[in-house]
Structure formats: structure tokens, C-alpha cells
Amino acid sequence: MARPRTPLLDRRRIGAGALRIADEQGALSIPALARELGVAPSALYHHVSGREEIISLMREELALETGPDDWDPSRPWEQALEAWARSYRGAFATHPGAVPLLATAPLAEPFMHAMYERVAELLLTAGFGAGQVMPLINALENFVLGSALDLVAPPVMVSDVTREAAPHLSAALDDTPTDNRRAELAFDTGLRALLTGFRALLPR
Amino acid sequence: MARPRTPLLDRRRIGAGALRIADEQGALSIPALARELGVAPSALYHHVSGREEIISLMREELALETGPDDWDPSRPWEQALEAWARSYRGAFATHPGAVPLLATAPLAEPFMHAMYERVAELLLTAGFGAGQVMPLINALENFVLGSALDLVAPPVMVSDVTREAAPHLSAALDDTPTDNRRAELAFDTGLRALLTGFRALLPR
DNA sequence: ACCTGAACACCGTTCAAGT
DNA sequence: ACCTGAACACCGTTCAAGT
Numbered sequence: 001m002a003r004p005r006t007p008l009l010d011r012r013r014i015g016a017g018a019l020r021i022a023d024e025q026g027a028l029s030i031p032a033l034a035r036e037l038g039v040a041p042s043a044l045y046h047h048v049s050g051r052e053e054i055i056s057l058m059r060e061e062l063a064l065e066t067g068p069d070d071w072d073p074s075r076p077w078e079q080a081l082e083a084w085a086r087s088y089r090g091a092f093a094t095h096p097g098a099v100p101l102l103a104t105a106p107l108a109e110p111f112m113h114a115m116y117e118r119v120a121e122l123l124l125t126a127g128f129g130a131g132q133v134m135p136l137i138n139a140l141e142n143f144v145l146g147s148a149l150d151l152v153a154p155p156v157m158v159s160d161v162t163r164e165a166a167p168h169l170s171a172a173l174d175d176t177p178t179d180n181r182r183a184e185l186a187f188d189t190g191l192r193a194l195l196t197g198f199r200a201l202l203p204r
Numbered sequence: 205m206a207r208p209r210t211p212l213l214d215r216r217r218i219g220a221g222a223l224r225i226a227d228e229q230g231a232l233s234i235p236a237l238a239r240e241l242g243v244a245p246s247a248l249y250h251h252v253s254g255r256e257e258i259i260s261l262m263r264e265e266l267a268l269e270t271g272p273d274d275w276d277p278s279r280p281w282e283q284a285l286e287a288w289a290r291s292y293r294g295a296f297a298t299h300p301g302a303v304p305l306l307a308t309a310p311l312a313e314p315f316m317h318a319m320y321e322r323v324a325e326l327l328l329t330a331g332f333g334a335g336q337v338m339p340l341i342n343a344l345e346n347f348v349l350g351s352a353l354d355l356v357a358p359p360v361m362v363s364d365v366t367r368e369a370a371p372h373l374s375a376a377l378d379d380t381p382t383d384n385r386r387a388e389l390a391f392d393t394g395l396r397a398l399l400t401g402f403r404a405l406l407p408r
Numbered sequence: 409a410c411c412t413g414a415a416c417a418c419c420g421t422t423c424a425a426g427t
Numbered sequence: 428a429c430c431t432g433a434a435c436a437c438c439g440t441t442c443a444a445g446t
Contacts, residue, residue, distance in 0.1 A: 002427050002429070002430040003431095004430070007428085007429065008430075029418085030419075030421085031418080031419075031420090039431095040430070040432070041419095042423085042430080042433095043430050045420095045422080046429055046430075047429090050420075051421090103308075114369075114370070116370065117372055120373040120375070120376045121372040124375070124376070130376055130379040131379035131380065133372075133375075133380075134377060134379075134380040135389045135390045135393040135394075136393060138387070138393075138394075139351075139391070139393045139394025140394070141350070141354075142350030142351045142353070142390060142394060143343075145349075145350040145353060146346030146347055146348070146353075147343075147346045147350075149307070149308060149349060156320075162314075165317070165318075166321035168324040169320045169321040171328070172327075172328070173338060174334070175337075175338075176335070176338040176339070185338075186342030186343045187343070187346070189336070189342075190343025190344070190346060190347065190398065192401060193343065193397070193398050193400075193401025193404070194394065194398060194401055196397075197397025197399070198397050200397070200400050201396070201397065206445050207409070207410045207412095207445075208410075212410080212411075213410080233437085234439060234440085235437080235438075235439090243411075244411070244412050244413070246414095246440080247411050249439095249440070250409080251410090254439075254440075255440090
């Protein structure tokens with residue numbers, strides 16, 4: 001049984017398997033992942049250093065699934081930036097159960113550099129100053145990550161107590177969808193606002 | 205030893221203790237919390253239903269520490285909204301080690317309703333439509349939560365590899381602070397942009 | 409009502425042994 | 428090099444027993 005002639009595991013399989021487990025169970029455990037991959041838990045440690053690295057592999061797998069060509073940087077910068085943000089959040093939306101694992105420690109990983117490079121070029125070409133680029137990217141990314149977490153947030157409940165103590169909140173909630181369009185609407189609103197605000201930050 | 209005449213524990217003490225543990229250790233375990241409170245782990249279960257509820261108590265404690273009067277809704281709506289966002293994020297910044305625990309499942313909890321009510325009133329008075337209020341609040345909140353996580357994000361490293369493969373990114377990183385001002389700058393930039401964009405969404 | 413101490417199922421990780 | 432199985436320290440939670 002030990003040492004199969006063709007390896008049962010590789011990092012790619014581990015990342016993809018972990019993503020499936022998190023998707024299905026909303027959490028990740030090493031025994032569950034090992035079971036999914038048909039292997040003993042200890043086998044994993046021949047390929048990764050530990051749990052943290054597995055989560056990093058999940059992010060990498062997500063990036064590979066999404067692909068770098070989900071958005072087109074040759075369009076006007078506002079459209080391209082919007083497409084980037086939507087594709088970024090869309091990748092999370094495909095794996096809601098994994099979001100808390102993935103969004104918590106963002107994306108300093110090397111395989112993200114290619115993506116950042118394209119966005120940085122986009123913004124520099126658009127006329128933003130070099131010192132503006134990372135703050136803009138970080139700000140948009142913070143919004144995307146927060147919005148990804150919002151996808152799995154518990155709904156705000158309007159009890160009768162709330163209605164009396166919080167009339168304005170209740171009025172607002174009455175005009176807010178309670179299904180998954182709520183998070184969509186919030187994302188659309190914030191994204192539009194950010195892009196408008198970015199435009200106003202463009203020099204001259 | 206059992207059944208002291210005056211209780212050793214209450215929910216307030218548990219929330220505050222959990223916040224201290226998470227601050228110090230960057231994580232929360234029940235044994236560590238029990239030790240901090242001078243009590244056996246099982247004692248906690250007489251006051252809370254489990255780990256999840258302890259984390260909820262941490263959020264409540266954070267809200268109590270911050271206080272509802274950190275911002276003044278009587279000012280112009282843009283200033284008041286900015287102050288709210290800053291005070292909200294500031295509360296997280298005071299407990300960086302606890303941020304991943306606190307920011308992951310936001311704030312549907314009842315003790316947050318009072319805060320939402322004030323922001324909702326603010327926006328309605330400013331002239332936003334009832335249907336706009338929650339999307340605006342959610343969008344700003346998503347940005348605040350993402351920015352809170354950004355406080356504890358690992359820094360982006362510029363290796364020599366990166367420099368050759370990603371010239372635009374490197375140029376941008378050269379003009380970006382590497383210390384804690386990086387996250388500040390991103391937050392300021394995004395917040396300013398959001399407020400500008402919100403203004404543009406105001407009817408008529 | 410509120411705490412202790414023992415117990416349980418489970419987790420992440422290590423390591424010697426096998427091919 | 429790559430897997431298994433046993434082992435370890437640790438975790439969250441339950442529960443009977445004590446006041």
C-alpha cells in the first residue's frame with residue numbers, strides 16, 4: 001500500500017480537494033480532506049507544511065479556476081477596473097462555504113503578483129500617480145473582500161422590538177430584499193460609488 | 205470551591221476576557237480563556253452556549269468599549285458618515301489580534317441595531333431613498349470590515365523576480381509605505397472615494 | 409445557581425516503518 | 428520519494444458530583 005508507483009497526491013489536487021470540502025461543509029479539517037482524497041491524513045504532510053499552506057493552495061486553486069483572463073484591461077480603465085472587481089468577487093461567490101477561510105488573510109501570495117501587475121499598469125496608464133496605485137488597489141480589494149464575507153453574512157432580522165425602537169432602520173429594511181440580491185445590491189452600490197470616487201481622484 | 209457565594213463569571217467578563225486573550229495570542233481557545241478568568245473551562249458553559257456565543261460577546265464588548273457616542277450624527281451627513289466609518293474601523297484597530305475573529309461574521313446582532321438606526325436616520329434625513337439606505341450601509345460596512353482585515357494582512361514583498369516580471373507593480377510599491385501607514389492610506393483613499401460616490405447617488 | 413474534575417470525540421502534527 | 432498507522436498534545440463540549 002505504501003509508496004504507490006504513481007503518486008496519489010500533489011499540491012494541485014490538495015488545493016482543489018480542500019476547496020470542495022470547504023464548499024460542502026463550510027469548514028476545513030485535515031481528516032475530512034484526507035478522506036476526500038482517499039488518503040491517510042499524515043500523507044498530506046509530504047506535500048504541504050501544514051494547514052496554513054493548504055489554505056494558501058485553496059486561494060491558488062481559486063485563482064487558477066478563475067483564470068487571469070476574466071477581465072480585459074484594454075478597455076477604458078473604469079470598465080476594466082469594474083470587471084476586475086466583479087470577477088474577483090465572483091470567484092468568491094462560486095465558493096461561499098470557503099469564503100471565511102479565503103478572505104481572512106488576503107493575497108500577498110506570489111501567484112497574485114501577475115494580477116496586481118495588470119491592475120497597476122491599468123491605473124498608471126489611466127493617469128494615476130505611482131503613489132496612488134496601491135492605495136486604490138488596496139481600497140478596492142478591501143471592499144471586494146468585505147463584500148465576499150457579506151455573501152455569507154446572516155440576514156438582519158426585523159423583530160417587532162426593532163420596529164418600535166428603530167423606526168428608520170425598519171423603514172429601510174422594508175425596502176431591502178432579504179434574499180441573495182441584498183448582498184448583490186450592496187456590492188453594486190459600493191462598487192459604483194468607489195469608481196465614481198476614483199475618477200474624482202484622477203490628477204488634473 | 206464549587207458554587208462561590210458571589211459568581212466568578214458573567215457574560216460581560218467572558219467577552220472582555222476573550223478580547224484580551226485574542227489580543228495577546230491572536231487566537232482564542234477556551235482553556236486559555238478559562239485560565240485568564242481563573243476558572244475551569246467547563247464553568248464557561250453555565251453562561252454561554254459555546255464558542256460562537258463567546259465570539260458574539262467579544263463583538264458586544266467591543267461595541268460597549270467604543271460607545272455609541274464616538275460620532276455625532278447632527279453634523280452634515282458626509283462628515284457624520286465619515287466619523288462613523290472611522291470610529292467603526294478604529295474599534296477594530298484597537299484589537300488587531302481579534303480582527304479575524306470579529307470581522308468574519310458581521311453584525312446582525314441585536315445590540316448593533318441602535319447603531320444602524322442612527323445611521324439609517326442620518327441617511328434618510330440627508331435625502332436618500334428608503335431603498336438606498338441598506339445598500340449604502342452594507343457597502344460602507346463591507347469596506348470597513350475589509351479594511352479591518354487589511355490591518356493584519358501580511359505585507360506585499362517586492363522580490364527581484366517581481367521587479368522584472370512586474371515593473372508597474374514594482375513602481376507602485378516603491379511609492380507605497382511599508383509600515384502601518386499603508387493600510388491607513390488605503391482606508392483613507394477608499395473612504396474618500398465612497399463618500400464622493402455616495403454624494404453622486406443622492407436623488408435630484 | 410455555579411463551579412470542579414473526569415470523560416469523550418475530535419483535531420493538527422510527528423515519526424518510525426514499509427515499499 | 429510517498430504512503431500508512433500509531434502516537435502526542437490539544438481542543439470544544441458534556442455531565443455527574445459538590446456546595
